[in-house]
Amino acid sequence: MGKLMIVNGSPRAPKSNSKQYIQAFLSAWSGEYEQYSVTQRQHAACLERLEGCSDLLLVFPLYTDGLPSGLMEFLKAMLEQPAAPLTVHVVINCGFREPHQNDVAIDMIRLFCKRGGHRLGGVLRMGCGEAFPSTPFMGMARRKLRKLARSIQNGRPAQLSITMPLTRGMFLRAANRYWLSRGAQFGNAQAQMASMDIEGS
Numbered sequence: 001m002g003k004l005m006i007v008n009g010s011p012r013a014p015k016s017n018s019k020q021y022i023q024a025f026l027s028a029w030s031g032e033y034e035q036y037s038v039t040q041r042q043h044a045a046c047l048e049r050l051e052g053c054s055d056l057l058l059v060f061p062l063y064t065d066g067l068p069s070g071l072m073e074f075l076k077a078m079l080e081q082p083a084a085p086l087t088v089h090v091v092i093n094c095g096f097r098e099p100h101q102n103d104v105a106i107d108m109i110r111l112f113c114k115r116g117g118h119r120l121g122g123v124l125r126m127g128c129g130e131a132f133p134s135t136p137f138m139g140m141a142r143r144k145l146r147k148l149a150r151s152i153q154n155g156r157p158a159q160l161s162i163t164m165p166l167t168r169g170m171f172l173r174a175a176n177r178y179w180l181s182r183g184a185q186f187g188n189a190q191a192q193m194a195s196m197d198i199e200g201s
């Protein structure tokens, strides 16, 4: 394979979980690569660099069961400037526990590939994507990302999933503790989260 372009599709790119997942992927990647973040908003320049690539890796979070708008904008720019066919790989992470939460977003990438004449390659679906980096479970995620990197490099891109080894109840308790402690900084978090009011409307 030729060069790989890695695109971080997170709106909070410099502080994103996606950035940490890219670093873990790169620890097992020995091929040529370039990196771009959609927050740089220099899509035209990135598309020029893409001309020298055979593969594209999109690393991004699930946003409302779909793609973040910055990534949508980038994909739209790619469709408007047709290029040579690429193999497009995906690492998608979501806050919920179940990796299958990401499936609709992956279908969106599949449609994008069809429309742009590209091929969908390796996919890693991550549940608990928000939580991995701050826990000892990050080692599991790193191993999966390295497995994906090796599979792409061997020319046999894998279809992978990962989540934390937690029951639904354990996940709910941990998530409640986390969000209530975060929300406590802003007053009565529990009442606010149960309210339908948006900023006092």
Ligand SMILES: Cc1cc2nc3c(=O)[nH]c(=O)nc-3n(C[C@H](O)[C@H](O)[C@H](O)COP(=O)(O)O)c2cc1C
Pocket: 010, 011, 012, 015, 016, 017, 018, 019, 060, 061, 062, 063, 064, 065, 066, 093, 094, 095, 096, 097, 101, 129, 130, 131
């Ligand atoms: C606006 C917004 C929408 C989100 N929508 C979902 C969602 O539909 N399902 C889900 O499981 N997680 C959702 N999340 C959680 C993110 O996918 C999760 O926090 C992810 O780890 C962020 O990755 P990043 O740091 O790479 O941006 C959402 C987060 C935000 C800020």
